């Protein structure tokens with residue numbers, strides 16, 4: 134018998150608007166994320182436009198990607214932007230020391246990234262190299278991208294085929310994981326470095342301003358947040374937070390497919406742990422910034438499993454199943470509850486890396502269940518969230534104990550009320566009764582198995598299906614199957 138769940142939505146206490154950027158993407162020069170994933174080059178036999186894969190570009194356009202973070206990740210603090218400009222044939226070949234030790238030809242560089250994000254209608258979030266290059270180099274990079282003058286750098290951009298500066302550089306990251314791959318620094322040193330670089334890296338005269346993002350903590354690294362907030366200075370626009378959902382530990386992360394019930398439950402429980410971390414980082418931020426001028430950007434999040442057996446070491450290629458869809462939905466719902474601080478987030482990563490939207494193999498492409506969730510969640514971009522309280526049974530598995538159903542509610546920019554309903558239980562359906570009256574239609578994502586996923590031979594195995602609620606006993610209610618994510622628009626009576 135289905136579990137009885139009731140939901141009440143409090144429209145009298147709206148939260149801050151859900152910034153579209155919380156549905157952002159991270160695209161590092163890692164594995165087949167850029168090369169083969171979005172970029173095949175103009176000479177490729179894979180259908181492309183100016184070197185960009187047509188299939189991937191079309192799929193991303195449908196996702197309304199608000200922002201893309203590039204070029205890293207750990208790669209950012211090894212990257213010299215000058216390697217990736219000018220005639221492709223003259224660009225140097227460099228070894229990617231972080232990711233697989235492979236050599237690439239730098240054919241995907243600044244112009245290629247900025248043009249790509251512009252074509253997608255996305256803002257650009259560029260991460261500078263603080264770890265291994267001087268501030269002057271970063272200042273010159275920003276001038277190259279943003280100056281409309283006749284400076285030598287602006288002229289160089291024009292000679293490279295781009296007349297006008299890009300207007301979509303909205304976020305600039307000052308290094309990445311400076312406590313780790315970005316230079317193994319301590320928080321005090323990293324904070325001073327942020328201030329020094331931030332003093333010199335500014336938009337060109339007349340160019341739109343951008344948010345200066347300091348490399349922030351991971352997980353529960355609260356002392357890092359404390360130091361940054363205390364001493365970060367006036368330039369600090371946002372601090373980043375990285376959190377990955379790993380079912381096991383770093384040595385044995387667990388398989389992306391073929392996992393147990395316990396691993397399903399542990400994964401969802403670990404994904405939900407970000408809620409408490411955001412709350413605590415936010416509380417520290419509140420101490421130093423009660424007016425909430427500094428934002429928290431969760432600019433790396435998502436599942437991280439053992440990479441697919443047989444895939445190139447260091448490429449972080451993994452399958453993506455219904456479990457990942459649940460992680461995506463639960464995490465976005467958590468972001469919607471922290472809109473006072475979380476103004477941007479970027480899932481790791483967009484194509485072929487970690488919890489990807491899209492996987493490619495040669496000329497083939499598939500959309501993952503995570504893609505489906507992001508697509509279903511488009512109406513939440515720019516929406517006004519309402520608190521939703523859910524009462525019903527717990528979902529228990531071994532030592533894991535979670536609310537069985539998770540709900541998000543928000544008023545979309547079209548004026549409609551949107552609900553997201555997530556059933557975490559892999560075995561039990563729920564009957565969800567709301568306090569609303571009216572009709573509700575939308576889509577649901579579910580599948581017969583916990584690891585239901587698409588393959589290149591069967592790319593349509595899992596995809597969203599039409600879904601609706603019904604009025605029963607004068608209340609709008611939903612029959613929510615086990616292991617499912619639904620998003621509906623409510624037409625209230």
Ligand code: AHR
Pocket residue numbers: 161205206207208309310433481482487
């Ligand atoms: O997303 C993969 C890597 O994870 C990033 O390069 C790094 O920032 C993080 O540790």
